[in-house]
Amino acid sequence: xxxxxxxxxxxxxxxxxxxxxxxxxxxxxxxxxxxxxxxxxxxxxxxxxxxxxxxxxxxxxxxxxxxxxxxxxxxxxxxxxxxxxxxxxxxxxxxxxxxxxxxxxxxxxxxxxxxxxxxxxxxxxxxxxxxxxxxxxxxxxxxxxxxxxxxxxxxxxxxxxxxxx
Numbered sequence: 001x002x003x004x005x006x007x008x009x010x011x012x013x014x015x016x017x018x019x020x021x022x023x024x025x026x027x028x029x030x031x032x033x034x035x036x037x038x039x040x041x042x043x044x045x046x047x048x049x050x051x052x053x054x055x056x057x058x059x060x061x062x063x064x065x066x067x068x069x070x071x072x073x074x075x076x077x078x079x080x081x082x083x084x085x086x087x088x089x090x091x092x093x094x095x096x097x098x099x100x101x102x103x104x105x106x107x108x109x110x111x112x113x114x115x116x117x118x119x120x121x122x123x124x125x126x127x128x129x130x131x132x133x134x135x136x137x138x139x140x141x142x143x144x145x146x147x148x149x150x151x152x153x154x155x156x157x158x159x160x161x162x163x164x165x
Contacts, residue, residue: 068096068164070114076164077157082125083132085111085118090139090149091157101146104130 005022008015009032016032073079074088089110093099099106108126112118130147133139138153149157 068092068161070110071116072164073161074114074117077160079114079117081129082111082122083129085114085122086126086129086133087138087149087153087157088114088117090147091161094149094154095158095161101142101144101148103146107147 004020005024006017006019008017070085070089070092073091074085077084077088079085079088086107089107090102093102093106093110104126107130108123111122111126130139130141134141137150140148140150142148
């Protein structure tokens with residue numbers, strides 16, 4: 001019987017695979033995850049700075065291969081309410097644009113770009129819709145009044161968006 005431990009962790013574009021002493025999982029895993037989280041927030045700004053310095057513009061190609069508008073996401077997910085259009089806007093901002101935490105105003109602005117689905121009343125309903133999404137564990141409310149997709153919702157949306165042809 002093998003008493004070694006094996007684990008693979010992926011945070012953003014970083015991936016670490018460990019095989020060895022189980023004591024590391026008990027003593028060093030938390031520190032590793034913390035460092036990976038810190039690094040993942042630094043990697044994207046560094047890439048943008050490098051891109052900006054080399055050719056005067058930031059690359060718009062998303063790292064995950066998604067390149068869809070909020071309208072396209074809404075069409076494929078059947079967004080027919082403020083709540084669902086907010087999810088589509090968050091999906092665009094996080095999964096396509098790579099934003100980690102998004103302000104309510106940015107969600108509202110992104111929703112407006114989906115002109116086929118957006119209605120003026122949605123702006124006044126957005127706060128209530130975000131609270132509903134938080135209660136239903138579809139959206140997380142973070143520090144500095146930012147919002148992000150929950151891990152479960154993000155995984156579900158990644159699968160749905162990957163099927164957009």
